[in-house]
Amino acid sequence: MIRIDGVSHRYGDRTVLDDLSVELDEPRVGVIGANGSGKSTFARLLNGLVLPTRGRVEVDGLDTARDGAAVRRKVGFVFSDPDAQIVMPTVREDVTFSLRGRGLERPEIERRVSVALATHGLAAHADHPAHLLSSGQKQALALASVLVLEPDLLVCDEPTTLLDRRHTRRVARLLEALPQRVVLVTHDLDLVVGWDRVLVVDAGRLVADGAGHEVVPFYERLMDELPAHQGEP
Amino acid sequence: MTLVHRLPAGAKLLALFVLTGVLVVLRSPAVALAGAVLVLGGYAVAGLGPGRLWLVLRPLRWVLAALLVVQWLTAGWRPAVLVVGTLLVAVTAAGLVTATTSTTDLLDAVIAGLRPLRPLGVDAERVGLAFSLAVRALPVIQHAFDEAVDARKARGLGRSTRALVTPVVIRTIRHAERTGEALAARGLDD
Numbered sequence: 001m002i003r004i005d006g007v008s009h010r011y012g013d014r015t016v017l018d019d020l021s022v023e024l025d026e027p028r029v030g031v032i033g034a035n036g037s038g039k040s041t042f043a044r045l046l047n048g049l050v051l052p053t054r055g056r057v058e059v060d061g062l063d064t065a066r067d068g069a070a071v072r073r074k075v076g077f078v079f080s081d082p083d084a085q086i087v088m089p090t091v092r093e094d095v096t097f098s099l100r101g102r103g104l105e106r107p108e109i110e111r112r113v114s115v116a117l118a119t120h121g122l123a124a125h126a127d128h129p130a131h132l133l134s135s136g137q138k139q140a141l142a143l144a145s146v147l148v149l150e151p152d153l154l155v156c157d158e159p160t161t162l163l164d165r166r167h168t169r170r171v172a173r174l175l176e177a178l179p180q181r182v183v184l185v186t187h188d189l190d191l192v193v194g195w196d197r198v199l200v201v202d203a204g205r206l207v208a209d210g211a212g213h214e215v216v217p218f219y220e221r222l223m224d225e226l227p228a229h230q231g232e233p
Numbered sequence: 234m235t236l237v238h239r240l241p242a243g244a245k246l247l248a249l250f251v252l253t254g255v256l257v258v259l260r261s262p263a264v265a266l267a268g269a270v271l272v273l274g275g276y277a278v279a280g281l282g283p284g285r286l287w288l289v290l291r292p293l294r295w296v297l298a299a300l301l302v303v304q305w306l307t308a309g310w311r312p313a314v315l316v317v318g319t320l321l322v323a324v325t326a327a328g329l330v331t332a333t334t335s336t337t338d339l340l341d342a343v344i345a346g347l348r349p350l351r352p353l354g355v356d357a358e359r360v361g362l363a364f365s366l367a368v369r370a371l372p373v374i375q376h377a378f379d380e381a382v383d384a385r386k387a388r389g390l391g392r393s394t395r396a397l398v399t400p401v402v403i404r405t406i407r408h409a410e411r412t413g414e415a416l417a418a419r420g421l422d423d
Contacts, residue, residue, distance in 0.1 A: 049418055069420060077418035084411030089368055093337050097365075098419060101358075131372035146419070 001025050002046060002153075002183075007055035009041055009204075016041045018204040020055070024183070028175075030192025030212060031185045032219055033201035042201055043157045043185045047075035059153065076151030076180075080158035082138035083131075091133070091141055092117065092126040098145045112148055120144040120174075136167030143174065153181045160188055189216050237279035238333045242342035245330045252326055256319045265315060268322040275329045289328030290321070297321065331368075340365050362421070366412065370405075377404040 002024040009017040016038040033039040044050035045057045048064035048071045057064040064071050079085055088094040095113045104112070117123045120140040125133060130141060139159060146154065156175070160168040172191050175182050184192060192198050198215040200208035202222065208215045237245075256268055276286060290297075297317055304313035331339070340361045347357035381400045390396040 047418060049414060072418065072420035077415075079411065079415060079418075081411060083373055084408060085415040087362075087369055087412070087416065088365055089336050093335060096337055129372070130369075131376070149419075 001058075001060060003056075003058040004045065005056045005058075007045065007052040007057060009038075009045070009050060010053045016204050017045075017052070017201075020204075020206055022199065022206060022209065024197070026196040027181050028192075028195040028197070029181075029183045030195045030198040031183065031201060032187070032189065032192065032198060032216070034223065037201045038204040039185045039201045040157050042199075043077075043155050043183065046153070046155045046183060047072050047077050049077065073149075074152045076146035076149060076154045078139075078142055078146055078154065078156040078159050080161040082135070082142040082162075085142040085145065086130045086138065089129055089131075090127055091122055091130055094130055094141060095145050095148050098148050102149075116144045116148040119147075134167075135162045136164065136170065139163060139167065139171065143171070147178075147180075151180060153183065154178065155183045155185075157185045158187065159184075160186065160191065189219070192216065235279045235333070237275055237329070240333075242334045242338035243345060245334055246339070246342050246346070249326055249330050253323045256323060260315060260319070262311075262315055262318070265318045265322055268326070269318070272322055272326045272329060276325075279329065279333050281329070281332055285332060286325060286328070289325055289332075293324060336365055336368060362416075370408065370412075373408050374401070374405055377401050377408075 004020055004022050004024075007017055007020045008015065020042070031039045031042055041050055045052060045064065046059060048057075048068040051065050059071050059075055062071050062074065086094050088097045092113060095116050096109060099109045099112060114123070117126050120143060122137065122140055122144060125137065130138065133141065139162070143159070154175075160171050163171065168188065168191075175184060175191075184195075186192060193212045193216045195212040198208075198210065198212040198219075199206055200215055200219045200222070207222070208218050252268055252271070256264060276282075297320065300320070301313050301317045304316050343364050344357045344361040347355055347360055351357065378397075378401050381397050381404075384400065385391075385393060385396040388396065
């Protein structure tokens with residue numbers, strides 16, 4: 001259970017989240033909103049990358065402010081730009097890097113890495129330089145490097161922004177099939193229209209909350225009604 | 234896997250350290266020549282051809298050429314050849330180490346080598362991570378540079394240094410910020 005209780009967050013004078021309270025227990029939760037609406041900050045609250053200026057965030061009973069390290073072991077996070085997430089020069093090394101310091105023996109690390117690479121269609125590229133992969137392959141690598149840690153919850157902040165249609169569908173299928181709970185921040189409404197629950201964040205506030213097939217049409221109407229400049233950072 | 238590939242990463246790093254030290258301290262044409270023979274022999278044993286050698290030297294070709302000219306004009310041809318030759322040997326030796334050793338093994342070797350310095354406040358894991366991040370950042374910065382060159386051309390800004398340097402610096406800093414955030418998200422700062 002994710003519990004967000006009276007959370008506000010400010011960057012300097014700018015309030016990006018304003019008194020947000022919500023409990024999330026569904027296996028698939030989508031978060032949508034215009035640029036600058038606060039949805040990326042919302043995602044970052046969930047593994048303690050951003051701590052609330054006011055209020056409290058709990059993931060499975062762990063407070064993100066007090067138990068940050070434990071929360072990050074539980075919550076995997078994938079960003080929109082895979083280049084910023086890939087730390088090591090080759091594909092295999094980057095996935096291996098995630099498992100450093102986890103107290104695993106080398107054969108077990110190699111086994112987990114091989115499984116992760118095969119699962120994400122990267123086995124044939126295992127020893128290739130990561131920077132030579134396509135955008136879709138890089139995002140697959142970013143996902144593999146996070147999922148090899150077997151987090152309980154996966155938070156993705158616009159993971160398909162830089163991808164073509166084919167790779168977007170691939171990421172969508174992967175997220176659908178994961179045993180983990182997923183919170184997905186996205187502009188791609190097709191990805192979340194069939195999901196259990198979708199939140200709409202606008203100007204730092206939660207303005208809609210419900211099943212994807214109800215909330216997505218509401219959001220489309222909201223965007224149609226907004227003047228072009230509104231909702232921009 | 235050749236003999237050079239199979240050598241422990243720590244031994245290769247130590248050999249590189251010693252070779253570079255000897256080259257710099259002795260500053261002799263004979264030593265530089267011996268070093269060059271040793272390094273080229275290493276490439277041959279490792280099954281690495283001239284293509285790999287060029288891959289290592291290509292990014293430095295203009296720097297080396299400029300250094301050769303400046304040294305020649307200010308100190309004469311002998312010191313110029315010696316300085317550039319020494320640099321060439323050191324760079325190709327480093328290229329041989331990175332071409333035959335996985336970054337993970339290099340990282341482990343750096344961390345193991347620095348661990349005795351822990352009482353002095355050196356965080357070996359952190360230094361090792363910085364080392365691998367620096368290696369990883371090179372193609373990212375190269376890509377930013379290539380795009381900035383194309384963007385400058387597209388905007389008709391000719392040889393404007395500002396149009397080249399500003400986007401590269403901004404993208405590099407942004408990349409560093411995002412990487413830091415991604416590392417924190419992976420729990421590597423806990």
